[in-house]
Amino acid sequence: LVSLALGALPLVTARWAAASERIGVLFLHGKNPGSPQSPQYGPVVAAMEKQGWLVALPDMPWSRNRYLQGNWDGAMAEIAQHVKGLQDKGATRIVLMGHSMGVPAAMSHAARGGTAHALVLLAPGHVPRGYFTSPQLAPVRESIEAARAQVAAGKGDENQRFMDINQGRQQPVITTARNFLSYFDPESDADMGVTAPKLPASLPVLTAIGQNDPLFARVRSYYVDQLPKHPKTQLLEVSGGHLDTPQVALAQVLEWVPQAVGA
Numbered sequence: 001l002v003s004l005a006l007g008a009l010p011l012v013t014a015r016w017a018a019a020s021e022r023i024g025v026l027f028l029h030g031k032n033p034g035s036p037q038s039p040q041y042g043p044v045v046a047a048m049e050k051q052g053w054l055v056a057l058p059d060m061p062w063s064r065n066r067y068l069q070g071n072w073d074g075a076m077a078e079i080a081q082h083v084k085g086l087q088d089k090g091a092t093r094i095v096l097m098g099h100s101m102g103v104p105a106a107m108s109h110a111a112r113g114g115t116a117h118a119l120v121l122l123a124p125g126h127v128p129r130g131y132f133t134s135p136q137l138a139p140v141r142e143s144i145e146a147a148r149a150q151v152a153a154g155k156g157d158e159n160q161r162f163m164d165i166n167q168g169r170q171q172p173v174i175t176t177a178r179n180f181l182s183y184f185d186p187e188s189d190a191d192m193g194v195t196a197p198k199l200p201a202s203l204p205v206l207t208a209i210g211q212n213d214p215l216f217a218r219v220r221s222y223y224v225d226q227l228p229k230h231p232k233t234q235l236l237e238v239s240g241g242h243l244d245t246p247q248v249a250l251a252q253v254l255e256w257v258p259q260a261v262g263a
Contacts, residue, residue, distance in 0.1 A: 021263035024054040024091025026082050028102030031126060031166050032067035035059060041099075044246045051254060054091045058082050062101050062183075068164075068173050072108070072182035072190050079109045083116075093117045093261040097253075099246050100125030107223075108189045111198040118260040119199075120253055121207045123245035124215055125166075127222065128186040129193055139163040139170060144184050150177035167214070167242060196226040204232035204260040208249035212241035232260045 025048055029036055036057045048055050060078065061069040083094055096106035097120035104126050110116040131140040143162035150156055156178040164171050164184075173180060182188060189195045199205070205227055209219050216237075224235050234256070240248045 021092045021261070022054065022090050023051075023093050023095060023257065023261060023263050024083075024086035024089070025056070025095045025097050025120075025257075026079065026086060026106075027055060027057040028060060028079070028096065028098040028105050029057065029063060030100030030102060030123075031062045031164075032064040032171065033166075034100060035063040035065055040243055040246055044250055047250055047254060053257075054086050054089050056082050056086055060102070060105070062105075067171075068175055068179070068183055071179040072188065075105060076109055076112060076114070079105065080114055083109075083114065087115075093263050095120060095257055095261060097122065099123055100242065104190055104192045104195065107192055107195040107199065110200065110203060111189055111195040116203060118257060119203060119205045120257065121205065122249060122253075123209055123213055123242045124192060124207065124219060124223070125242065126183075126190065126192075127215070128184050128188065128191040130218075130222070131184070132186060136168075137165055140165050140184065143173075144181065144186075147177035147180045147184070151181065192223040193226060196223040197228070199228055201228040201230065203228070204230050206234050206236060206253065206256050206260070208236040208238055208245055208252070210238050210240040210242060210245045210248065212239075213245070214242065232256075 029038060036059050041057060045055050045057055059065055061075045094115050095118045096109060096116045098106035099122045103121040103124040106119050110119060131137045140163055157176050159174055160177055162173045162180045164173050183190050207224055209216055227233055236249055236252055238248045
């Protein structure tokens with residue numbers, strides 16, 4: 001009887017540990033015109049909170065309210081603070097969930113060693129390497145080259161006008177050349193292809209992308225095939241396009257997250 005009781009202890013302990021875990025989700029929105037107020041996010045946040053998860057959807061430096069504020073390092077520091085905020089509220093398992101530009105941001109945080117127990121990457125966007133391979137994105141490539149020239153000329157900290165393209169729409173960016181490059185240089189960790197192989201091998205990653213998304217045909221070669229192998233890492237192809245992927249993939253996300261983080 002004593003032997004049986006002792007043998008049961010590990011199972012009891014494991015169940016207690018799983019029951020004591022609390023999932024915290026840091027949801028990183030898409031790029032301008034994206035923001036925490038984007039209508040597609042509300043139902044997603046409500047569904048996650050209904051699961052008992054702690055959810056934060058902060059206004060990040062690439063939103064329509066702040067576009068583009070500071071540099072990529074500053075954005076990473078903000079993410080770390082938001083993660084700490086979730087932990088202070090009781091989250092023990094941290095999930096970084098990004099939409100569009102929130103995807104490379106989530107990946108960069110994890111690749112730099114920031115706390116993350118799983119990544120949920122919805123409709124990945126922002127493709128610095130793609131600006132040099134897609135003819136329709138040439139205005140951004142030209143801005144990157146101009147920014148590099150400004151830095152080389154010792155003018156990297158002067159405000160300049162650069163160009164971005166988001167879902168086919170051109171939008172100007174007023175910032176310094178150095179800050180612009182921190183977001184747009186294809187060699188920086190703002191690029192998903194740069195960060196993917198740097199992610200911890202212990203980190204499960206769920207990528208969801210719509211069949212009508214501009215990156216649908218290239219997402220595997222851009223970064224998915226470079227992710228470290230993990231038994232719970234998945235690529236989920238869904239219907240719809242770039243903006244509605246968070247809602248279209250919601251049911252699969254709600255099922256995958258607890259399994260991925262062991263909660």
